[in-house]
Amino acid sequence: DSKEKSKFEGTWRLFKLAVPLDQDPGKDFLEVSDGLLQEIAKVLKFPVASLLPREAFTVVRKSFDARKKLKEPKFVHTVDMDVQKLISLEPRCWDFISRMEPKVGLVECVHGGRDFDDLMSIVRDCKENKEAILNGENGHSAFSTELYRNQATIKPKIAVVGSGPSGLFAALVLAELGADVTLIERGQPVEKRGRDIGALVVRRILELESNFCFGEGGAGTWSDGKLVTRIGRNSGSVLAVMRTLVHFGAPKQILIDGKPHLGTDRLVPLLRNFRQHLQDLGVTIKFGTRVDDLVIKDGHVLGVMVSESADKLRLRSQKTEYDAVILAVGHSARDIYEMLLAHNVELVPKDFAVGLRIEHPQELINSIQYAELASEVCHGRGKIPVADYKVSNYIDKEDLYEVSDSGVTNRSCYSFCMCPGGQVVLTSTNPSEICINGMSFSRRASKWANAAVVVTVTTKDFGALNDYGPLAGVEFQKEFERRAAMMGGGNFIVPVQTVTDFLENKLSVTSVPPSSYRLGVKAGNLHQLYPVHITEALRHSLVTFDKELPGFICKEALLHGVETRTSSPIQILRNIDTYESTSVEGLYPVGEGAGYAGGIISAAVDGMHAGFAAAKKFSLFHGDV
Numbered sequence: 001d002s003k004e005k006s007k008f009e010g011t012w013r014l015f016k017l018a019v020p021l022d023q024d025p026g027k028d029f030l031e032v033s034d035g036l037l038q039e040i041a042k043v044l045k046f047p048v049a050s051l052l053p054r055e056a057f058t059v060v061r062k063s064f065d066a067r068k069k070l071k072e073p074k075f076v077h078t079v080d081m082d083v084q085k086l087i088s089l090e091p092r093c094w095d096f097i098s099r100m101e102p103k104v105g106l107v108e109c110v111h112g113g114r115d116f117d118d119l120m121s122i123v124r125d126c127k128e129n130k131e132a133i134l135n136g137e138n139g140h141s142a143f144s145t146e147l148y149r150n151q152a153t154i155k156p157k158i159a160v161v162g163s164g165p166s167g168l169f170a171a172l173v174l175a176e177l178g179a180d181v182t183l184i185e186r187g188q189p190v191e192k193r194g195r196d197i198g199a200l201v202v203r204r205i206l207e208l209e210s211n212f213c214f215g216e217g218g219a220g221t222w223s224d225g226k227l228v229t230r231i232g233r234n235s236g237s238v239l240a241v242m243r244t245l246v247h248f249g250a251p252k253q254i255l256i257d258g259k260p261h262l263g264t265d266r267l268v269p270l271l272r273n274f275r276q277h278l279q280d281l282g283v284t285i286k287f288g289t290r291v292d293d294l295v296i297k298d299g300h301v302l303g304v305m306v307s308e309s310a311d312k313l314r315l316r317s318q319k320t321e322y323d324a325v326i327l328a329v330g331h332s333a334r335d336i337y338e339m340l341l342a343h344n345v346e347l348v349p350k351d352f353a354v355g356l357r358i359e360h361p362q363e364l365i366n367s368i369q370y371a372e373l374a375s376e377v378c379h380g381r382g383k384i385p386v387a388d389y390k391v392s393n394y395i396d397k398e399d400l401y402e403v404s405d406s407g408v409t410n411r412s413c414y415s416f417c418m419c420p421g422g423q424v425v426l427t428s429t430n431p432s433e434i435c436i437n438g439m440s441f442s443r444r445a446s447k448w449a450n451a452a453v454v455v456t457v458t459t460k461d462f463g464a465l466n467d468y469g470p471l472a473g474v475e476f477q478k479e480f481e482r483r484a485a486m487m488g489g490g491n492f493i494v495p496v497q498t499v500t501d502f503l504e505n506k507l508s509v510t511s512v513p514p515s516s517y518r519l520g521v522k523a524g525n526l527h528q529l530y531p532v533h534i535t536e537a538l539r540h541s542l543v544t545f546d547k548e549l550p551g552f553i554c555k556e557a558l559l560h561g562v563e564t565r566t567s568s569p570i571q572i573l574r575n576i577d578t579y580e581s582t583s584v585e586g587l588y589p590v591g592e593g594a595g596y597a598g599g600i601i602s603a604a605v606d607g608m609h610a611g612f613a614a615a616k617k618f619s620l621f622h623g624d625v
């Protein structure tokens with residue numbers, strides 16, 4: 001009867017539907033394949049899989065699982081089932097559905113429909129209405145916010161400083177909600193930035209304001225574009241960011257892939273579309289314009305001092321007034337930290353991690369992870385993804401620490417920002433320092449696999465550098481970046497050591513294996529870079545990683561120095577609810593540089609939330625933040 005049936009309306013989520021590799025039809029992540037339909041039929045206990053209407057099912061997650069303990073590799077799916085659609089298209093399903101007891105893990109009810117009207121009612125009722133606004137679906141633009149625009153005629157003037165993910169999403173939200181937004185970026189638009197990066201890689205010319213860290217899209221533009229995040233893949237905010245990326249040209253697959261990534265070649269056009277959209281909304285974008293100072297009076301921000309670059313000549317500083325400033329500058333803008341300290345803005349040191357970047361032949365990682373299946377990887381063209389890894393080790397051996405008397409007994413060592421099929425790149429912003437990271441293109445087709453191997457550090461590690469107060473962590477980073485530059489001998493040459501030699505603490509004197517790093521490598525004893533307790537933690541952990549990934553320690557594995565900018569060494573304190581600095585009203589420190597994010601997605605989410613918070617302050621938005 002209809003009352004009984006109504007209990008089963010809405011969407012059910014089916015988890016852990018595993019389809020063997022040979023039954024997976026290909027790389028179309030959205031497809032409800034025959035193999036998947038059979039798995040669904042098993043869960044529903046419906047006897048004839050081919051009778052199930054595919055239209056009633058939507059794949060919401062798909063991950064490749066080739067763990068060694070499995071009998072065979074599988075694609076594991078999460079699928080949403082539209083119960084009403086299923087029953088109306090195949091009424092015989094009702095008998096089977098009505099006998100089911102939804103239970104967590106296998107079948108779970110997803111409350112509420114997912115069309116636009118539902119979202120709008122959530123906007124009215126739900127605490128998290130900011131997310132729902134950006135979650136427009138069913139053909140509606142993700143930005144259908146007209147309804148919520150304030151009728152106010154005077155628009156607040158807001159400067160967003162930095163066009164990384166956090167700045168872009170803050171600018172987007174504020175512009176959508178009707179603010180007069182200026183986006184100020186010290187670096188260049190992606191077209192020019194690409195040429196500057198080319199000049200760095202080919203002619204060793206480091207443009208101080210346009211490089212792997214600075215320029216349109218921020219630090220993550222010339223990157224692997226991994227979109228994994230530790231802040232909850234299914235949260236409304238993360239989904240809103242992911243859908244926005246799709247709106248600007250990312251493949252829909254990122255919404256479903258268990259380990260989504262874009263790659264530099266996809267990020268660049270996406271950013272152009274993002275820029276066009278902001279300009280269509282009336283955002284003024286100033287590239288090649290660096291914020292040097294804030295204008296602050298009586299604890300309120302009144303504007304910014306900027307200098308513009310024109311044909312490499314820096315023009316005189318100019319003052320522009322704004323009602324609020326969103327500071328989204330990333331954690332390589334060390335000049336900004338100094339400027340904030342000079343204004344007595346509350347900064348506190350934050351734990352981060354430092355270490356080295358390890359590179360292996362990708363084929364080796366494929367064979368470690370996939371065994372005989374490795375030959376089917378096909379450089380990113382086949383069904384099987386190019387293999388990655390993630391390893392971590394918690395060290396509790398007191399004897400590893402020089403500084404045990406200061407209470408440091410435990411720390412973690414882990415792989416970070418692993419780039420399958422990628423290359424090691426130079427992320428220095430100063431020619432006398434070397435720091436590196438990794439990037440890749442969408443197909444991850446290079447013959448190299450690189451990842452940072454880093455150890456957590458706290459203020460207890462900074463020793464005498466603590467005299468620099470909140471900037472001690474920055475000085476700590478700089479010290480090892482300078483040492484690496486000296487060990488490389490200049491010209492951006494990176495010091496390297498084979499893992500086997502590093503474990504034995506001896507210089508790699510015989511031939512060093514090749515590296516993907518294009519500016520050249522030179523053998524050095526990387527033990528001379530970091531304090532002993534960090535080196536020992538790395539050494540100890542590499543041995544542990546080899547147990548998990550047998551073959552990880554090998555002659556071809558090359559360690560590169562140094563990886564220091566894993567996350568911000570500083571947090572700029574802000575109020576939890578308003579996102580405003582605790583020291584200066586109207587100043588919104590956001591994203592990775594402010595210490596509230598680590599990675600593309602979390603930075604974008606933080607920028608989005610800060611955008612809503614600032615919009616609320618100026619009565620452009622009336623929901624909860």
Ligand code: FAD
Pocket residue numbers: 161162163164165166167184185186187212213214215216217218219220221222223224225226227228289290291292328329330331332333336417425427437438439590591592593597598599600601603604
């Ligand atoms: P940023 O992206 O750093 O953006 C800050 C922007 O502010 C920059 O464009 C900068 O030019 C601008 N700026 C700085 N100072 C000023 C000033 N004074 N005036 C005007 N503009 C200024 N994360 C992932 O999640 N996945 C990855 O695969 C990944 N790979 C990476 C690869 C590389 C090579 C690098 C360097 C980083 C990678 N990251 C990755 C990290 C990720 O890029 C950052 O976490 C993210 O970009 C932080 O975003 P943000 O907006 O907070 O800051």
